[in-house]
Amino acid sequence: MRRALLALALSTLGVAQAASxxxxxxxxxxxxxxxxxxxxxxxxxxxxxxxxxxxxxxxxxxxxxxxxxxxxxxxxxxxxxxxxxxxxxxxxxxxxxxxxxxxxxxxxxxxxxxxxxxxxxxxxxxxxxxxxxxxxxxxxxxxxxxxxxxxxxxxxxxxxxxxxxxxxxxxxxxxxxxxxxxxxxxNQLPLPGSLPLAMLALLMSGVLPLVRSRRH
Missing domain, CATH: 2.60.120.430 (Galactose-binding lectin)
Structure with a gap:
């Protein structure tokens, strides 16, 4: 689940892709x-x-x-x-x-x-x-x-x-x-930096625990 959230975070934050x-x-x-x-x-x-x-x-x-x-x-x-x-x-x-x-x-x-x-x-x-x-x-x-x-x-x-x-x-x-x-x-997508607060909260709850777990 956390890996899926990390992937979602990277794609949503604007990883470069060729134009459609x-x-x-x-x-x-x-x-x-x-x-x-x-x-x-x-x-x-x-x-x-x-x-x-x-x-x-x-x-x-x-x-x-x-x-x-x-x-x-x-x-x-x-x-x-x-x-x-x-x-x-x-x-x-x-x-x-x-x-x-x-x-x-x-x-x-x-x-x-x-x-x-x-x-x-x-x-x-x-x-x-x-x-x-x-x-x-x-x-x-x-x-x-x-x-x-x-x-x-x-x-x-x-x-x-x-x-x-x-x-x-x-x-x-x-x-x-x-x-x-x-x-x-x-078909316009949200621009990087314009994520809703709810999405940012979801990313914080999913990604940060994954980062902390790797320190143990």
Whole structure:
């Protein structure tokens, strides 16, 4: 019994474990797994051409790209540059402990044989505060926005969307829209140091006698 209580104490006090990540392709399902308020940035408040690089588009959320400055364009966030050199990517950085994040990837088509559309997959990668990563291969379709949402037991540190390639070898031009974040989810666990008093009393009564018994 005392050994079981000791194991419970170690697990409850926050022994490091890899993040548990759930991926959603439905906005309704993603929202249904969140118990707190969702903040959304749809870029409708920005004039076309506004430089968004380093701007807090949501509290604690900033955007960058290896193509150059992120810009507002047709109520999305995108960047323009030399798309025929290497891999073009957009990044979102989270400075607050969000456990849920979502976005729409826009203007992304996949029609083999049509030079103006993407013919392979893009890669959406999430990085979490504990070092865990989640890589998602995203295929295009009709050009309609593609929704992707994640919920994690560890804070989300950043995401990177590496665009798919066009048939001519360049990068497909895409934009990001409807960035969403939330801090509370239905599967959220107590943070270390926030144990109820009753649990602390149980741990004290079970663990301390075990420690004393080893001294005899």
């Amino acid at each position: 990540v759930s991926v959603y392709n439905s906005l309704a399902a993603w929202q249904g797994a969140i118990s707190g308020a969702v903040q959304t940035q749809d870029f409708s408040g920005y004039s076309s051409g506004t430089n968004l690089t380093g701007v807090a588009v949501l509290p604690g959320v900033t955007l960058t790209s290896n193509l150059g400055p992120m810009q507002a364009f047709a109520q999305t966030a995108t960047a323009f540059g030399a798309r025929n050199l290497g891999n073009a990517y957009f990044e979102g950085h989270y400075a607050l402990p969000f456990l849920a994040a979502a976005l729409d990837i826009t203007a992304f088509e996949s029609s083999p044989g049509v030079p103006s559309t993407a013919v392979d997959q893009g890669l959406l990668s999430f990085l979490f505060a504990d070092g865990t990563t989640q890589d998602l291969a995203i295929s295009g379709g009709s050009g309609a926005p593609i929704f992707v949402g994640v919920i994690s037991t560890s804070a989300i540190a950043s995401f990177r969307w590496t665009e798919a390639h066009e048939a001519n070898g360049g990068n497909e031009e895409t934009g990001l829209d409807n960035l969403r974040v939330a801090m509370r989810t239905t």
